[in-house]
Amino acid sequence: MPNRHSPDVVIIGAGVVGAACAYYAARSGLTVAVVDRGPVAGGTTGAGEGNLLVSDKEAGPELDLALLSTRLWRELSAALPPETEYEPKGGVVVASDEPALKALRSFAEDQRAAGVTAAEIPADRLAELEPHLAPGLAGGFHYPQDAQVQPAQAAARLLAASGAALHLGEEVTAVLRGPSGAVRGVRTARRELLAPAVVNAAGTWGGEVARLAGAHLPVLPRRGFVLVTEPLPRVVRHKVYAADYIADVASGSAALQSSAVVEGTPGGPVLIGATRERVGFDRSLSTEALRRLAAQAAALFPVLAGVQVLRAYHGFRPYLPDHLPAIGADPRVPGLLHACGHEGAGIGLAPATGVLVAAALTGAEPPLDPAPFRPERDYGPADPVPPQEQQS
Amino acid sequence: MTTSPSDPAEAAGLAIVGAGPAGLAAAVTAASLGLPVTLLDAGARPGGQYYRHPDPALGAERPHVLHHDWAAFAGREAELRAHERAGRIRHLPGRQVWSVTGSGTDWTVHSRTEDTAGEPVRARAVLLATGAYERQLPFPGWTLPGVVGAGGAQAMLKGGLVLPGRRVVVAGSGPLLLAVAASLAAAGARVPAVVEAAGYGPYARHTGTLLRNPAKLAEGALYGGALLRHRVRPLLRHAVVEAHGTGRVEAVTVARLDRDWRPVPGTGRRVPCDALAVGHGLVPELSLATALGCATRTAADGTVALVLTPGLRTSVPGIWSAGETGGVGGARLALVEGEIAALSVAGRPVPAGLARRRERLRAFADAMGAAHRPGPGWTGWLREETAVCRCEEVPAGRVREAVEELGATDARTVKLLTRAGMGWCQGRMCGPAVAALAGDGPAPDRRPLACPVRLGQLAELPAD
Numbered sequence: 001m002p003n004r005h006s007p008d009v010v011i012i013g014a015g016v017v018g019a020a021c022a023y024y025a026a027r028s029g030l031t032v033a034v035v036d037r038g039p040v041a042g043g044t045t046g047a048g049e050g051n052l053l054v055s056d057k058e059a060g061p062e063l064d065l066a067l068l069s070t071r072l073w074r075e076l077s078a079a080l081p082p083e084t085e086y087e088p089k090g091g092v093v094v095a096s097d098e099p100a101l102k103a104l105r106s107f108a109e110d111q112r113a114a115g116v117t118a119a120e121i122p123a124d125r126l127a128e129l130e131p132h133l134a135p136g137l138a139g140g141f142h143y144p145q146d147a148q149v150q151p152a153q154a155a156a157r158l159l160a161a162s163g164a165a166l167h168l169g170e171e172v173t174a175v176l177r178g179p180s181g182a183v184r185g186v187r188t189a190r191r192e193l194l195a196p197a198v199v200n201a202a203g204t205w206g207g208e209v210a211r212l213a214g215a216h217l218p219v220l221p222r223r224g225f226v227l228v229t230e231p232l233p234r235v236v237r238h239k240v241y242a243a244d245y246i247a248d249v250a251s252g253s254a255a256l257q258s259s260a261v262v263e264g265t266p267g268g269p270v271l272i273g274a275t276r277e278r279v280g281f282d283r284s285l286s287t288e289a290l291r292r293l294a295a296q297a298a299a300l301f302p303v304l305a306g307v308q309v310l311r312a313y314h315g316f317r318p319y320l321p322d323h324l325p326a327i328g329a330d331p332r333v334p335g336l337l338h339a340c341g342h343e344g345a346g347i348g349l350a351p352a353t354g355v356l357v358a359a360a361l362t363g364a365e366p367p368l369d370p371a372p373f374r375p376e377r378d379y380g381p382a383d384p385v386p387p388q389e390q391q392s
Numbered sequence: 393m394t395t396s397p398s399d400p401a402e403a404a405g406l407a408i409v410g411a412g413p414a415g416l417a418a419a420v421t422a423a424s425l426g427l428p429v430t431l432l433d434a435g436a437r438p439g440g441q442y443y444r445h446p447d448p449a450l451g452a453e454r455p456h457v458l459h460h461d462w463a464a465f466a467g468r469e470a471e472l473r474a475h476e477r478a479g480r481i482r483h484l485p486g487r488q489v490w491s492v493t494g495s496g497t498d499w500t501v502h503s504r505t506e507d508t509a510g511e512p513v514r515a516r517a518v519l520l521a522t523g524a525y526e527r528q529l530p531f532p533g534w535t536l537p538g539v540v541g542a543g544g545a546q547a548m549l550k551g552g553l554v555l556p557g558r559r560v561v562v563a564g565s566g567p568l569l570l571a572v573a574a575s576l577a578a579a580g581a582r583v584p585a586v587v588e589a590a591g592y593g594p595y596a597r598h599t600g601t602l603l604r605n606p607a608k609l610a611e612g613a614l615y616g617g618a619l620l621r622h623r624v625r626p627l628l629r630h631a632v633v634e635a636h637g638t639g640r641v642e643a644v645t646v647a648r649l650d651r652d653w654r655p656v657p658g659t660g661r662r663v664p665c666d667a668l669a670v671g672h673g674l675v676p677e678l679s680l681a682t683a684l685g686c687a688t689r690t691a692a693d694g695t696v697a698l699v700l701t702p703g704l705r706t707s708v709p710g711i712w713s714a715g716e717t718g719g720v721g722g723a724r725l726a727l728v729e730g731e732i733a734a735l736s737v738a739g740r741p742v743p744a745g746l747a748r749r750r751e752r753l754r755a756f757a758d759a760m761g762a763a764h765r766p767g768p769g770w771t772g773w774l775r776e777e778t779a780v781c782r783c784e785e786v787p788a789g790r791v792r793e794a795v796e797e798l799g800a801t802d803a804r805t806v807k808l809l810t811r812a813g814m815g816w817c818q819g820r821m822c823g824p825a826v827a828a829l830a831g832d833g834p835a836p837d838r839r840p841l842a843c844p845v846r847l848g849q850l851a852e853l854p855a856d
Contacts, residue, residue: 014799040799046808152808156798168801229847230816267784267811272847285491285683285840287502287853294850305848311818312840 006194007033007165009361010186012172012209013201014038015045016151016347017339019158020354021199028358032164033193035186037171040159041152044203044346047315049226049263049273050151051239052348055091055118055143056246059110061372062324062345065352067115068368070145072351077149080157084149085266091146091239092121092129093246094137094300101138104243108141118143132235132303146239148263151347158350167193175213175336183213183335197361199337204318206326206340213336217326218379221281221316222343224274225289227297230308231268239263240300260296262304270304272297274344281316317343322380327353327373328360337361338375405429406737407501407515409489409680412440413465413723414715415521417730418737420471423480425738430513431472432487432503438469440523441547442723464727484510488843492518492680496710502853509849517710517737520681521730522842524674524716527695529564529770530788530825532778533635533644534670542572542671555581557667561644563587563632565764566673573624576669585663586626587646589653589672590764632670633660633773641668647773654769673764674720675824679842681717684708688836691719693761695824696834702747703736704729712737721757728753771828780829781822783815791829803827803835816844 009025011018014036022032036042052073057063077086095101108118119142126133126140159166170188175198178184185194200217202209210217241261260272275289290312298305320326320341330336337360339353356373359366406422408415411433419431433440443465475481487503487510494500499518503510526543533539540548540556542564548554559582562573573586627646633655634645648659675695682688687707691697697719704712714733715726728750735742774780776789794800794809803819803826806812812826813819818839819826827834 039801039805041808042805046805152805156794156800156809159799160797166799168799227847227850228814230844267814269814284685285493287491287493287500288856290850291853291855294847294853298847298851305846305851307847308844309841309847309850310816310844311814313838314840 006185007031008195009033009197009199010035010193010195011164011199011201012036012186013043013203013340014040014155014159014166014168015043015201015203016041016048016155016158016350017203017342017353018199018201019155019162020350021201021339021357022162022164022354023158024351024354024358025361026162026164028362028364030358030361032162033167033195034159034164035167035170035172035188035193037169039168041155043205044315044317045151045155047224047226047313048151048344048347049261049271050085050149050154050347051261051345052147052149053091053239053345054111054116054145055093055141055239057111057345058107058246059114061369062349063111063114063116064368065349065373066345067145068355069349069352070147072355073147073149073348076158076351080154080161083153084157085153086147086149087266088144088147089238089263091143091241092126092140093143093241093243094126094133094140095243097138100243104141107246116143117145130237130240132301133240134300134302142238148239149347154347154350167191172209172212175209177214177333181214181333183333197335197337199339199357201339203340203342203346204316206318206338210338213333215330215333215336215375217338217341217375218321219341220278220319220321222276222278222319223282223314223316224276224344225286225293225312225314226271226273227290227293227309228311228313229270229272229304230310232264232270232307233268234264235303236262236264236270236301242296242300260293260300262297262300269310270307276317276344278319283314285312318346319343320379322377325349325353325373326375327356328370328375330375332376405515406517406519406734407432407499407513408519408521409492409501410440410521410523410715411435411438411483411485412521412523412715413442413726414523414730414733415440415519416465416468416472417727418519418521418714418734419481419730420468420475421731421734422737423475424471425734425740427734427738429475429481430484430501430515431481432484432489432501432510432513434486434488436485438472438483438485439465441543442726461723468727484513489680490841490843490845492520492684492711494710499710504843504845504849509845509852512854517712519733519737520706520711520713520717521715521726522677522680522717524676524720525820527672527675527824528670528821529672529766530778530780530822531631531633531635531773532775533637533641535779535782536635536637536641537639538637538641538667539635540667540669542568542669543674545667545669546572546575549575549579555579555667556669557665558582559584559665560667560669561585561587561632561663561665562669563644563646564671564673565589565766566671567760567764568671568673570626572669577624583624584665585646586624587630587632588626588628589631589649589766589770591629631655631770631773632668635668636662641665644668649767650769651767652769653767654772672766673761674716675820676717676720678717679837679839681706681711681713682836682838683840683842684711686711686713690834691761692758692765693720694765694834695720696836703742704733705736719754719757720761721753725750725753725757766824766828768828780825781810781812781815781819783817783821784811784813786810786812786822788829791826795830800830802832803830804838806830
């Protein structure tokens with residue numbers, strides 16, 4: 001039986017999405033417990049670059065979520081300590097030729113109608129934004145709303161600010177359900193945490209948590225590699241990428257796709273991400289992925305060719321077949337909510353997700369229509385899965 | 393084996409990474425068994441960290457006076473040259489290997505030189521003989537000029553024939569300290585103190601092991617004798633808990649330790665010096681192995697080492713490993729393991745005598761490792777502002793905050809939250825310290841790139 005020590009909600013997952021859910025649930029007056037089998041930011045959050053992007057999202061529900069998040073991140077940057085490294089640096093998307101520029105222009109037109117600020121930058125003025133960009137580009141767009149945080153810090157500081165009880169290093173082995181089928185808490189090896197609501201914020205592993213609760217959620221891993229250079233003086237000022245990136249993000253193909261997103265960090269290193277491929281949880285190094293990232297980054301910024309790459313790492317994005325996250329109450333299992341499947345945009349979309357989850361928990365009016373993110377929706381057919389893909 | 397080592401397009405028989413004692417012994421053994429061998433090594437000449445050559449510009453005529461056991465090396469180097477001339481070994485010096493990819497009997501070794509990408513080396517089997525690097529435990533003042541690694545001091549002597557100072561305190565833990573102190577004293581330095589954190593008490597429990605390793609005993613007696621000649625006596629159960637100085641180290645504070653290596657209050661005393669050589673043994677270099685998914689274990693000395701079969705196979709089929717990677721054990725063990733690994737790769741039986749020698753040396757290494765394993769109390773000599781990660785200048789206080797307040801339960805999360813371990817050395821220097829502060833056991837390295845590579849070199853890799 002729940003007692004006065006029982007939280008109002010248990011959140012599974014101490015990544016940035018779980019942390020944001022905890023933060024906004026706590027601000028709504030709920031008592032919160034967060035449980036994770038690993039440490040804070042131990043999964044995809046810790047492998048993320050900290051992108052808060054509107055520029056790569058086509059007009060639609062995900063862009064609306066991103067725009068809400070953009071506002072919320074700005075508020076959070078004032079509330080959280082400076083270690084969060086919020087930086088409204090803006091994005092620059094470049095087109096290598098006239099057809100690409102034309103496509104980018106119409107893409108940006110639709111985004112503008114949805115509330116995005118996007119300014120076309122003619123080729124001869126790109127150097128004012130990014131002095132080291134390669135010559136010969138057709139032009140580009142400047143997106144001042146694109147921003148960045150340090151993702152592990154963001155998750156840790158959100159959790160700390162939430163005041164949630166943390167149970168790290170404890171894997172959830174069962175989602176407890178009452179006789180009516182409603183969720184009544186979770187079990188770990190060390191304890192039972194009883195609560196009338198459980199939020200699945202397990203990211204790439206959200207499908208397994210859903211299964212523990214008796215629900216189905218087709219979350220798949222989509223691997224990405226990131227290259228990190230030696231510390232440099234600021235040679236890259238914005239988030240810079242080629243227009244092809246947008247097509248990669250929207251694609252569901254299992255095959256390796258890459259278009260380098262290049263950016264500097266306050267610490268000095270330049271980050272170059274990220275490939276996208278569906279190879280299950282394969283942790284082996286793909287030299288082909290590194291080659292493509294390196295070649296594309298050097299094509300955008302020739303000065304980087306001579307720079308040392310100190311490390312490479314990979315992460316597994318939580319990917320749902322229709323490229324939208326699952327957010328909100330699951331009508332199939334009363335008391336179960338989901339907040340996962342954000343693919344490569346989880347850092348950016350975390351605050352808006354947290355606000356929607358808090359609203360669902362308290363019955364408050366959500367700031368935007370959550371219907372497109374309904375967990376029980378029809379996700380459509382998954383794209384063809386390569387034979388080596390494993391879902392464990 | 394039908395491939396020819398002179399044709400880089402074909403998978404050569406065996407690629408060996410590292411030409412230290414293990415890799416060198418493996419290369420000459422494998423070549424003598426008829427396996428085509430490609431030997432890649434970061435150094436200009438074979439020998440690794442142990443058999444170091446003085447810079448040729450120095451014109452040293454007798455490098456062997458700084459080494460015992462030089463003959464074991466010189467013989468194998470001569471064999472290597474003979475195999476090279478006969479085309480049985482392709483020796484690629486000056487190559488840093490940044491990744492090994494592949495599976496089964498089709499492997500690609502990716503390397504770089506100082507300025508260029510080396511062409512990928514194909515192989516049917518790979519032997520990782522990547523050695524070890526020095527274990528450092530931070531203390532206040534350890535970033536001062538004049539503070540050098542104990543192994544670093546030895547390397548300076550062997551490679552550059554230079555002394556780190558004129559009055560050198562040697563400190564830390566492990567058998568290397570005596571060797572370093574003896575070399576420094578023999579080269580003309582004053583060694584006011586050799587400060588060893590462990591007691592030799594644990595050795596007593598392994599008297600049997602010691603007696604079965606007469607060469608090691610003789611080695612100890614040799615160093616002991618050399619030190620006595622120079623009036624140097626190791627100070628047991630003590631540590632340098634602080635180095636003092638403004639522009640350079642001028643003195644160190646030496647304090648008594650309790651059984652857990654916690655400094656005993658009130659026991660500190662100052663020892664003037666102009667250099668400090670400090671080290672706590674060695675850490676196996678496993679970046680390539682762990683990137684391949686090779687299974688690891690915690691060795692007796694508290695470091696992470698590879699799990700190996702008696703034939704020195706790793707848990708990944710097609711990948712063998714020999715020497716320090718299987719647990720730090722010294723050059724003599726590495727030579728034996730190199731031979732065993734080559735026999736194993738070639739599918740030959742390992743002579744019982746060789747296998748017994750390996751077991752005996754391993755048992756000895758384990759006994760020494762257990763005796764010198766850092767006690768948990770060493771973090772007691774850190775101050776909040778003591779730099780733990782030198783590359784990224786992360787103080788102990790920030791690491792503790794990440795652990796106590798931000799939910800980091802392991803070294804990786806500490807890294808994500810503080811940048812400790814993200815710099816040039818990729819955590820080789822601060823890894824053991826960060827793991828200890830995180831209250832975490834030693835974790836296997838995760839470095840998909842074993843060394844830095846220029847972006848342009850990655851861009852020029854052959855496309856899939």
